Amino acid sequence: MLTKRQKEILQFIARFTYQKGYNPTLKEIANHFGLSAVSTIHEHLQKLVKEGYLQKTGRGKFRINRDRLFDEDPLRFPFYGEIAAGEPIQIQEDIFEHVDITDLIDCENCYALRVKGYSMIEDHILDGDIIIVENRKDVLNGEVAVVLIDGEEATLKRFYREKGFVKLVPANSNMEPMYFEAERVQVQGVVKGIIRSFKGLKRRF
Structure with missing residues (x-):
């Protein structure tokens, strides 16, 4: 069971990696969450690896387990593109891009x-x-x-x-x-x- 902070870190890593094509550094993750100690981030990452959400592929590099990611984030929906309210669409089974509404619904303030x-x-x-x-x-x-x-x-x-x-x-x-x-x-x-x-x-x- 992940803590709320660990879920947030996992989601941040997923978005960052998808948008930029590479993993964020410990410092980049810490800066995003306003933390000064990267050791705290390191502990969270170890938990994410232990629970199978991340897999280490090298020094500072991770592979995201997409199945676990989407299980942990139920407010994400597969994004299949646009529809013109006319032609049928082909539903794809293997897709990475998702519409994420957790930021809309799950808001602390x-x-x-x-x-x-x-x-x-x-x-x-x-x-x-x-x-x-x-x-x-x-x-x-x-x-x-x-x-x-x-x-x-x-x-x-x-x-x-x-x-x-x-x-x-x-x-x-x-x-x-x-x-x-x-x-x-x-x-x-x-x-x-x-x-x-x-x-x-x-x-x-």
Whole structure:
């Protein structure tokens, strides 16, 4: 049984290796996780080798056991490319590339909210959707944020700062932007992703 940190290290090694074509060094792994001691990373790697998730192939080199990797990460799905909603596709058995949604779902500093209303539909955020919100106060202009107005009313809008004011912009052309003095608005988090059940969707045409 792997610890949460060991799972994170395994996932990082897999992504790094896939993107760059070679394994990360102990220092690169330590830097990614904000650790100063590479000895800690070495201990985690020994555990991953012992449990069969990694196989040593040389000094500082590893081969990833893909079957164990995907067993350990149930929120990964085989990625087979694009579909034009017309032609059938050929499902391949041997594939390495996967769509990874663990960063979206498994977030230490995140929480979920269910959307109510239609103010963000042009950003493809629909009534009934579940949004994953990263709990942070710093927000960039244009990000979709959960904000609290006057400490009471919460809303989901695109966030902009404008000379002492905050502009909250709905993604619905039938609605107007809202303006508030900056001190009246508290950022509760920034939208990281959306979860939507196809089963729950109603036909809109």
